[in-house]
Amino acid sequence: MVAKGRPHAPVFAALGDKTRLALVVRLSGGQPHSISQLTEGSRLTRQAITKHLRVLENVGIVHAVRAGRESLFELDPKPLEEMKQYLDLVSEQWDQALARLKSFVED
Amino acid sequence: MDNRIEKQIELKAPVSRVWRALTDHREFGEWFRVKLDGPFVPGEVSRGYITWPGYEHLHWEAVVQKMEPEQLFSFTWHPYAIDPKADYSKETPTLVEFKLEKTATGTLLLLTESGFDKIPSDRRLEAFRMNDNGWTQQIKNIETHVAQSS
Numbered sequence: 694m695v696a697k698g699r700p701h702a703p704v705f706a707a708l709g710d711k712t713r714l715a716l717v718v719r720l721s722g723g724q725p726h727s728i729s730q731l732t733e734g735s736r737l738t739r740q741a742i743t744k745h746l747r748v749l750e751n752v753g754i755v756h757a758v759r760a761g762r763e764s765l766f767e768l769d770p771k772p773l774e775e776m777k778q779y780l781d782l783v784s785e786q787w788d789q790a791l792a793r794l795k796s797f798v799e800d
Numbered sequence: 801m802d803n804r805i806e807k808q809i810e811l812k813a814p815v816s817r818v819w820r821a822l823t824d825h826r827e828f829g830e831w832f833r834v835k836l837d838g839p840f841v842p843g844e845v846s847r848g849y850i851t852w853p854g855y856e857h858l859h860w861e862a863v864v865q866k867m868e869p870e871q872l873f874s875f876t877w878h879p880y881a882i883d884p885k886a887d888y889s890k891e892t893p894t895l896v897e898f899k900l901e902k903t904a905t906g907t908l909l910l911l912t913e914s915g916f917d918k919i920p921s922d923r924r925l926e927a928f929r930m931n932d933n934g935w936t937q938q939i940k941n942i943e944t945h946v947a948q949s950s
Contacts (some may be wrong), residue, residue, distance in 0.1 A: 705803055705916050708803075709803070779917065780803075780805060783805055783879055783913065783916075784805045784807075787805060787807055787911060787913070788807070790831065790832055791807060791809045791909070791911065792811075793813070793831040793832075793833075794818075794822075794831045794832075794909075795809060795811055795819060795851075796816050796831075797821055797827070797830055797831040798811055798813040798818050798821045799811065799812050799813055
């Protein structure tokens with residue numbers, strides 16, 4: 694169910710930044726983008742965008758693929774799905790605990 | 801990305817009743833399924849162990865944050881700190897808050913748990929393993945139940 698061998702990947706932390714979140718949204722269409730494309734329409738420099746992409750790459754959310762002389766970046770949804778599953782799990786535990794609380798106080 | 805859990809539930813019981821169920825450590829233990837060593841005190845660590853069948857060897861530990869009578873009860877903890885040998889104390893805990901509001905029919909309870917951005921991913925894998933174990937246990941329970949009623 695969960696990919697093995699993933700390094701300590703603070704996925705939540707990587708996404709706790711507006712620029713990186715915007716990059717993820719931009720890539721969520723499934724199409725790989727070049728750094729130039731991602732820099733277009735942004736107020737950030739190419740270097741800044743590259744730095745943010747590296748952070749996302751380090752936690753496995755984004756992968757670089759070579760296309761001729763340039764690198765294209767694409768989204769890997771797996772860490773995001775794992776994160777969502779984790780939150781769903783904690784959420785489910787609370788549902789059960791609150792249901793027990795409900796019967797406890799309403800008895 | 802939504803890094804918090806939010807729940808709300810309507811309880812047909814007065815706010816004072818719900819407040820007691822949340823903050824009296826024995827009552828909390830009844831529905832949360834944990835046996836606590838002593839009363840909740842803001843700023844102090846609350847310790848005990850899980851009473852959920854199959855998880856009795858696990859410790860419970862939280863730091864009580866706020867107790868504003870009949871309004872707010874909060875604590876920080878490490879969700880799914882399930883490895884008895886691991887030291888979770890260096891990790892940033894999540895914050896759990898229970899807020900109470902009086903309604904026409906009883907109490908509205910709002911629960912939030914926040915701060916998930918600080919949890920290392922290997923801990924999330926543990927949570928998955930725990931969930932798997934939980935299911936194994938559930939299936940056993942069903943088997944026992946079916947065996948008894950047939």
